[in-house]
Amino acid sequence: MSDPSSTEPGTTGHEWDGIQEWNKPIPRWWLWIFYATIVFAGVWVLLYPAIPGIRGATPGLLGYSSRANVRAEIAAVEAGREQAVKGMMDIPINDLPNHPQLMQAAVAGGQSAFKIYCVQCHGTGAAGSKGYPNLNDDDWLWGGDMESIHTTIQHGIRQPDDDDTRISAMPAFGRDGILKPAEVDAVVEYVVQISGQKANPALAAKGGVIFQQQCVACHGIDGKGLREFGAPNLTDGIWLYGGSRADIRHTVWNAHAGVMPAWKTHLSEETIRKLTAYVHSLGGGE
Numbered sequence: 001m002s003d004p005s006s007t008e009p010g011t012t013g014h015e016w017d018g019i020q021e022w023n024k025p026i027p028r029w030w031l032w033i034f035y036a037t038i039v040f041a042g043v044w045v046l047l048y049p050a051i052p053g054i055r056g057a058t059p060g061l062l063g064y065s066s067r068a069n070v071r072a073e074i075a076a077v078e079a080g081r082e083q084a085v086k087g088m089m090d091i092p093i094n095d096l097p098n099h100p101q102l103m104q105a106a107v108a109g110g111q112s113a114f115k116i117y118c119v120q121c122h123g124t125g126a127a128g129s130k131g132y133p134n135l136n137d138d139d140w141l142w143g144g145d146m147e148s149i150h151t152t153i154q155h156g157i158r159q160p161d162d163d164d165t166r167i168s169a170m171p172a173f174g175r176d177g178i179l180k181p182a183e184v185d186a187v188v189e190y191v192v193q194i195s196g197q198k199a200n201p202a203l204a205a206k207g208g209v210i211f212q213q214q215c216v217a218c219h220g221i222d223g224k225g226l227r228e229f230g231a232p233n234l235t236d237g238i239w240l241y242g243g244s245r246a247d248i249r250h251t252v253w254n255a256h257a258g259v260m261p262a263w264k265t266h267l268s269e270e271t272i273r274k275l276t277a278y279v280h281s282l283g284g285g286e
Contacts, residue, residue: 081105085270094146096277103277110278113271117263126282131241131258137284139238141230142166144286148227150276156262157230165262168230173214174253183210188249194223194235195243 014021045051048060059065084105088096097103114126121132128134138144142152152166159165173179179187190207193199212221218231225233232240240258241251263272 088273089270092147093150093273093276096146096273097280103281106274106277107281109271110274110276110281113267113275114278117267118275121260126279131256133240134238135279135284136282137238138286139233139236140284140286141168141225141227141232141240143227144280144284146276146280149279150272152260153272153275153279154262154264157260158257159259159262162262162264166230166260168218169257170218170231170251170255172253172255175255179210179214179252183207184249184252187211187215188245188252191223191234191248191252192245196235196237197243197245 010023011020012023045058046060047062048064049057050060051058084102087099088102088106091099091102096106114122115124118126122128122135123132126135133141140148142148151164155162155164155166157166171178173187174181174184186203186207187210188207189199189203190205190211193201193204193207211219211223215223218226218229219234220226220231223234225231232238237243239247241247241256263275267275
């Protein structure tokens with residue numbers, strides 16, 4: 001028991017194995033705070049949804065609903081999205097870059113769509129690989145402005161069921177016997193030379209003559225390509241099927257005919273426009 005003459009708080013009189021219990025009651029201020037939290041909880045239960053039932057919780061006197069707030073926020077976002085989509089669809093595709101907010105919204109949507117439909121061939125960074133174009137550079141077979149990209153995505157490449165598909169056909173000069181093996185080697189040497197690589201000048205000169213006879217109709221006199229035929233520029237260092245002497249020879253000998261889906265039959269016009277905006281924004285858009 002406590003000693004009235006002592007300054008110690010005393011004990012409760014309980015003892016176990018020589019250990020005594022101090023007589024130190026909880027401070028009054030702590031008890032009042034505890035009681036206040038109980039009152040606060042009771043008020044909260046009355047004002048807000050709190051007690052679960054079979055078909056829902058008690059509504060609360062204030063009628064507050066977090067779900068209603070979320071629905072309102074979603075509706076506001078959807079309304080803004082619909083306005084952006086309408087604006088994007090109402091203007092010519094080439095004018096979209098002149099409207100920064102619409103373009104930004106289109107690029108964001110196109111980036112998401114690209115990850116679903118395009119990365120399988122063009123890669124996650126759109127850098128492509130052998131046989132699949134790099135969309136980050138400024139080397140375009142069919143044009144890199146918004147309208148050209150839009151047309152390519154819509155109608156694809158070499159799609160037999162689409163009358164407006166992109167079509168180009170390079171002869172297999174060696175496989176089909178159009179040129180003799182020595183002539184193919186000469187043309188290859190000429191292409192190696194005009195692309196800035198080290199070449200045999202004499203053999204390249206012979207190849208240049210053959211090139212003017214067989215290749216200028218699509219690749220142009222200077223070898224820089226003609227987009228109306230989907231013919232690539234042979235004078236830079238960007239190659240779709242490889243720029244080594246062996247790769248170029250394989251291309252001249254056998255030719256290539258890659259394909260791309262006509263996305264208009266699989267995707268909405270809205271999604272195609274968004275993809276167009278995203279591809280154009282990658283850095284190589286013109």
